[in-house]
Amino acid sequence: MNSFDVMFYLIAALTLLAAAVMVFSKNIIYNAMGLLVAFFGVAGIYVMLGADFLAATQLLIYVGGILVLLLFGVMLSQRFTGAEMRTGTLQVLPATLVCAGIAAILLRMIWQTPWPKAEIAAPKPTTHEIGMQFMTTYLIPFEIVSVLLLAALVGAAFLGRRDAR
């Protein structure tokens, strides 16, 4: 059990704990905080796999963009004095049975798949390679995603305009 494994188990435990908080908590802001820590955990795992650019992008986009959007949405759609949403559990027994069934199927699949073990070499910086691939092999998907983002931007600006609809 070298330090790489120890680090991985620590980060994985943190991510799973945060995901548990996110799923089981009744307070929606606590869910968002659990999501925050889970995002950080995933970024940590990306770093351990040597995907440095992806880890920083995960932080920038997920934490800095999507989580902020989520928090704004939650905070502006409630009254100012805490969560008025009714959160509770319904139909516990059927839900547990279905979840246990799906978990069993997933676990069996995970156990049976021969996961290839990557050699733990020194991680190479990926930014240059990503840039080159975006400009040569994956140029068309890059441009299509840009057009999609432009459409989203225009839509958001349109929805947020000042005059009454």
Add this chain to the structure above:
Amino acid sequence: MQELIQSLQNGQTFLAGLPPAILTLIFMALGAVLFATVMALNALVAVYAERKISAWMQDRLGPMEVGPQGILQTLADAVKLLLKEDIVPAAADQKLHWFAPFLVFAAPCAAFAALPYTREFVFANFDIGVFYVASITSLSVIAILIAGWASNNKWALLGGMRAAAQIVSYEIPAGLAMLVVVMQVGSLNFNAISAAQDGGIHHWFVWRYFPFNFIAFGIFYIATLAECNRTPFDLPEAESELVGGFHTEYSGFKWSIFMLAEYAEMLVVALVGAALFLGGWSSPIPNFMNTGAWGVFWFAGKAAFLIFTHMWLRWTLPRLRVDQLMHLSWKVLTPFGFACLLGVGLWMLI
């Protein structure tokens, strides 16, 4: 840092017996403690400097009682804040109220690791240094939002939301200005960016490709000023509008953490600006005091000058209204940022 660990292991010290993993962990812990200490000392010095500079600009003397010329004033303030009662409103969210200062402290603390202090030694030689700093400073948005929410206070919530909107809006021109420099170097590595400006003041990026880099420096300066919630962009913490903004309900030590984090964010932003545009660890005079630990001196000196201009601006300009703030970011800085990017790109091609 790996080279340091290897050289320690090859030497005949008692540290050679420990496995490299333990040594790495020890150095990481030492680095974190060092960053936290630097943050605390920076707040100590910066608060005193702010009070003295603002006083002299307003033709008064500032703190003079505690210690010679009031040097121990910030220390006395820190002791007072430590001893103050920690009041949390009964209807506030106790866990989140306690959690937010941690987050807001962690964001600038983590950003110190990637900065280029000297030519030879970097704490973490990231190849994505600039990108890492940009993504870590977006953590402070969440922290401020949670601080505003957890206080269960209308003014705090409004202040938190305004601060979050402000920081998120000004990240874009700051990122564009950073991209202008990254385009010229071809790497996101801070050490490479500083090395590309080596050799004297005429090599600094702020003078090259005139006027695009100069405008980019201006955009970066204004945008990062807004990211730290400094005047003229400090509407989220303004007293006349929002009592205290997102830190209204924080008293004693937790409030001082917010102040510490604000001054640390100012330092990070000044260091990044100095690294990107003003040459990093290279000295203005070529081959004069240019090696080894002098890098820290020049780097910190440039950052100190930028922090001085931050404080100068604070007492010179009035505060911007929130719609003026948003207008400045989206309708002025972002188009100029794009224009600089295009201009430099075309210039580099021709």
